[in-house]
Amino acid sequence: MATFLFGILLISFLGYTRCENCVSESRFNELEEIIRVKFQELQNENYELKEKLLALETKLEYYERHRKETPVDKDIGDETDTPEDEGVTNIRNRINGGIESKTIPGKLKRQVSTNVAFYAYLSGKRCYGNHETFIYDVVETNVGNGYNSRDGIFDVPVTGVYVFTVTLVQYPNENIQAEVIVDGVVKGFIFVDYQQNHEIDQASTSIVVHVNAGNHVFIRRGTNSACYVASETNYARTTFGGWLLF
Template sequence: MDNEYADEGTDIRNNVKDIAKRQKRFQTSTNVAFYVYLSHHPQYNKHETLVFDVEETDTGDNYNANDGIFDVPVTGTYVFTVTVGSLHNGFVTAEIIVNGQVKGTAFANSEHIHDDHSASGTIVVHANAGDHVFVRKGATSDNYPIISDNAYIRTAFCGWLLF
């Protein structure tokens, strides 16, 4: 009798572990979202990756605050958005890069207006698990810093799994 119950206990523990693994996989596949932003006015060179230093939301811990890259955890259709700010008398382009290809841009131009401006760009794209998505300063940018810490403009990057 004791051996029979011992086997049932092992089966129950294995079933609980399997259920936990399935739940984690389900959560990973349906709960993918991040929102990060810059807390200061960084100076970036053209084609340099923007490294957003504030992680407001990162449900799957897939955004790397050390290198600025979002690692796609699950194959699917994603929405990515970038907002970028330019200082007065300047202009800046931010490019959304998916696996080395420019998929979207945002161009903020206040060169002739003498005011701070922002612009946003949004893409909907199919991405495979393991793909890399990031934002870089575009070639169509001047040498002014990117603005991000005033009351009206926040340079930010976000994304989420649509389906």
């Protein structure tokens, strides 16, 4: 009898302990959804930080290259600085807080060329992650050398009003969306959805926008999009181009 009563008490105690520590199925599902949403937000934030870091690294590399290659601005016909020139430069530097003009990239001080145009396209099918930059690896035109086929970024060489045009080809049975990014801001969208099975469709969009020298322009995959971007050199190309309007 004592053993029987002890067993009942033990079962009651264990049941009480489980109830104290258990989590209901609805609460568990709710926590699981919260964790999933937070993880997605962190993942999106990580993609955006990577893109900003890449843009900064590309801009820094460009400035460093031009700082080494671009000669110091002088009046036309001057070969060397005279003592009077150095004195004027020193006074100007003190007025400007001691910033030496020789360290400023030539691109920021003056714009040499006003002829800018580029056109590039994908050589084949590609799969891109969320907010990943499209890299158009075949370059047909690159007047001004602003477009970089290694990272897919157009580094604006001259301040002005530009036209940028994008053509997007979807992979069969998949929808594809892309965003036009200008200096870190979404300035345009393009979306292609399939109408029939095994059908390939394409769409184009253009924007006219004022940009400053040193700004970055690129195309990235949107959030409401499939992975694959199609491009066939013979009949349907995914392209990116632009030119200086004025």
